[in-house]
Amino acid sequence: MAIWNLGSINADMVYTMSHLPVAGETLAANGLDQFLGGKGANMSVAAARAGSVVHHIGAIGPEGDWAVERLMEYGVDTRHIATLDLPTGHAIIAVDQAGENQIILFPGANRSIPADQVGQALSMAHAGDIVVLQNETNMQVETAKMAQALGLKVAYAAAPFEAEAVRLILPYLDLLFLNEVEAKQLQQATGKSADALGVADVIVTLGAKGARHYTSTSDEASEVAALPVTPIDTTGAGDTFTGYVLSGLDRGLPMPQAMGLAARAAALMVTRHGTADVIPDLKEVQNAHF
Template sequence: MKVFNFGSINIDMVYRVPHLVQPGETLSSRSLETVLGGKGANQSVALARAGIDVRHIGRIGKSDQWAAEQMQAAGVDMQGVESVDGPSGHAIIQVDDSGENSIILHGGANQSFDRGVLEQRLSEAAPGDWLLMQNECNDIAEAFEIARQRQMSIAFNPAPMTAAVRQLPLAQCDVLIVNETEAADLAETDDPDEALAILAQRYPDTRLVLTLGSRGALLQYEGQQVSEAAVPVDVVDTTGAGDTFVGYFLAGLMQGLAERDALQRACRAAALSVTVAGATPSIPTLAEVDSTQDD
């Protein structure tokens, strides 16, 4: 099995600030770092570092080839990534002294897909392969349809959440990974516990994973709920932690781990990632994650 990840590639401009800027406030940053990012790129790198054959489907501006080279160096198959005219997707990220972040996204090349491109990129997918998606690229609905035609399994992380997500055929997902805000939005309730119950009833054949940040994660599937506490660590930067979790959780399922073990390993990987600054630079290797198992 392999994963085809139809996902964003962003150029992250990370500003270190004493606190997240407030409305009407002008704030000087202490530093600026320009690095590879994007939920799609991050999740592909996490899958590759977890030992999975992952083929990225994406687009990037011609001036940012260095970002694609970094993904390839991490073990991601980049044959499905095209360099195009115009800007890459990019993110302006504030990171404060407590490690929390605030992010502004510009879609750029991530919003330039069409059905023909997706059909071509998925032409080598075999039944049982996985299609992983986030919500930073256009034509997500078309990707769902093509994946089902090719008898692929589907994992979806609807971040950033938009109203259009509710119109997608989410019942087709084999894995749906959401945070508390996304779950509440999808379920149209302010209660995260109620949201999980609503989504479980709505999508009974889907592995629903609810990430809870510093409180760990929950998994609901076939009437059973599994919870895993977060690993306590000294937080440096939370950017990319959710993407690390997604990649490692899906990798665990593909590698035959039980749901509880996959959830536990994903939480350990996410915890390690927040101890290092940056998105893709913070994603640990499988050996690093496994070395923490008995800590």
């Protein structure tokens, strides 16, 4: 089996701050690092490091070759990444001393992925493969429709959150990832709670409280606890969790075990400064002591 990710690719510029700036405030950063990022790239790296075959479908600008090389180094298939005459997407990330973050995102090439590129990629997929999408690219609904028609399992990470984007893609989903705030916003927009969306599996991440799983096969939600760690940087933790859950399912793990493994990976991730470049691999996650 394999995972096909229609996903963003960004340069993440991470600034270490004494505190997060407020409106009108000019604040000097204490440090700067550049990482490979984007929710899509993060999830591809996480799923690949968790042991899955991962094919990334995306786009970069003329200056983005370094990002493709990084993805290849981390075990991701990059044959379906196009080079466009647009800037590579990038994010400006401020991280404070408590590990909380603030992000400015420029989509760039991520929002101009050609339709024929997606079709050519998914024509190579096999029934039962997983297709994952996030709200950082174009072609979301079209890809979900195509994947469903091909007998693929469709997963969606509803971030950056837009209620209308979720509403449009809901009919094609097998698995939906939301955080606690997004779940509340979606309920306000649709009048439906997470367990009444008509999606077979819904996972709501709860930050330091862990994650909750709703399934159409049971009236009872199940939960996985977060592990006790001192966070350094929460950037990419949710993407790491998502990638590890998808990889676990791809490799045949039941949902509780997939979520448990993902919780361990996310716990390790928040103790590290950075994004895709510091996502832990499966051996690290299995051997970690909490």
